[in-house]
Amino acid sequence: MVGYLLHVFQLFIFNILIFVALSNTTAAFFNDFLGEIGVSLESLQLFNVSALPAWLGLLIFFVVTDFVQWNTHRLLHRVDFLWNFHKVHHSVKEMGFAAHLRYHWMETVVYKSLLYIPVAIIGGFDVQHVVFVYFFTISVGHLNHANLGWDYGFLKYIFNNPKMHIWHHSKELPVRYGVNFGLTLSIWDYLFKTNYIPKNGRDIELGFSNDESFPQDFLRQEIYPINLKKE
Amino acid sequence: MENYLDIFINSYSEYWNYFLNLIYFREIENYFYGLIAISVIVWVLEILFPWRENQSIFRKDFWLDTFYMFFNFSFLIFSFL
Ligand SMILES: [Zn+2]
Ligand SMILES: [Zn+2]
Numbered sequence: 631m632v633g634y635l636l637h638v639f640q641l642f643i644f645n646i647l648i649f650v651a652l653s654n655t656t657a658a659f660f661n662d663f664l665g666e667i668g669v670s671l672e673s674l675q676l677f678n679v680s681a682l683p684a685w686l687g688l689l690i691f692f693v694v695t696d697f698v699q700w701n702t703h704r705l706l707h708r709v710d711f712l713w714n715f716h717k718v719h720h721s722v723k724e725m726g727f728a729a730h731l732r733y734h735w736m737e738t739v740v741y742k743s744l745l746y747i748p749v750a751i752i753g754g755f756d757v758q759h760v761v762f763v764y765f766f767t768i769s770v771g772h773l774n775h776a777n778l779g780w781d782y783g784f785l786k787y788i789f790n791n792p793k794m795h796i797w798h799h800s801k802e803l804p805v806r807y808g809v810n811f812g813l814t815l816s817i818w819d820y821l822f823k824t825n826y827i828p829k830n831g832r833d834i835e836l837g838f839s840n841d842e843s844f845p846q847d848f849l850r851q852e853i854y855p856i857n858l859k860k861e
Numbered sequence: 862m863e864n865y866l867d868i869f870i871n872s873y874s875e876y877w878n879y880f881l882n883l884i885y886f887r888e889i890e891n892y893f894y895g896l897i898a899i900s901v902i903v904w905v906l907e908i909l910f911p912w913r914e915n916q917s918i919f920r921k922d923f924w925l926d927t928f929y930m931f932f933n934f935s936f937l938i939f940s941f942l
Pocket of ligand 1: 707716719
């Protein structure tokens with residue numbers, strides 16, 4: 631047990647180190663790439679939100695980052711290499727608040743790398759505001775995965791909700807690459823016709839096809855995509 | 862290419878400077894209390910208004926997911942500071 635915990639802790643520290651290093655390298659790579667093609671980040675900035683009222687800057691940050699993440703989530707389902715990492719999140723068999731943050735750490739790298747671009751293009755975000763948006767999205771994300779039969783009435787067309795997100799976790803899907811990709815906002819799914827709630831999803835089976843052979847514990851889930859490659 | 866390697870290596874040492882910064886740590890502690898508060902509130906709602914009524918309060922993978930939650934939340938925190 632102690633050995634197992636130690637191993638997890640080492641993996642944890644190692645992951646954070648790699649992660650921070652990778653993010654910084656991605657940022658530098660992006661800046662250099664722009665330099666190569668002769669544009670600077672400042673000139674790329676469409677506008678700087680620091681000149682706008684605080685609430686508007688906050689709203690823009692929230693909507694833009696949510697849309698980018700909605701697209702990233704679609705990508706996780708569409709590209710086989712990424713889907714192997716995203717399987718961890720879809721291996722949930724019973725919903726509950728903590729299922730929200732059950733995902734492979736590589737997902738954070740993918741999400742953050744793609745988020746860097748729009749956040750750089752729209753400059754001037756305040757860290758305090760970003761923290762506020764983070765906690766709002768974490769609250770909605772927790773609710774999306776909670777064992778609650780809620781959809782917030784007419785707001786369901788704007789905000790993602792438990793009754794909608796459970797269908798994203800459905801084992802049987804109408805289309806191969808999934809439905810209801812929304813994170814905090816559901817509006818993107820309604821706009822781009824990827825919404826799907828055929829009936830009350832309370833008793834549907836969750837998971838993905840062949841999830842019986844997916845590992846059950848943390849360490850094996852972490853190395854699952856790498857192991858697959860070897861086979 | 863060497864340039865990227867430098868950034869990669871520097872990130873390690875920069876990270877450790879962060880890690881040793883106590884003020885930074887104190888802020889992080891508050892974020893974790895925030896996460897715990899949200900989790901407890903949503904969990905209490907789940908217990909009071911369960912959708913699937915035959916699901917245990919400590920549902921399948923409850924502890925695994927709790928571990929994932931703190932693990933991945935750390936990344937989120939580290940990545941935006
Ligand atoms: Zn998904
Ligand atoms: Zn989910």
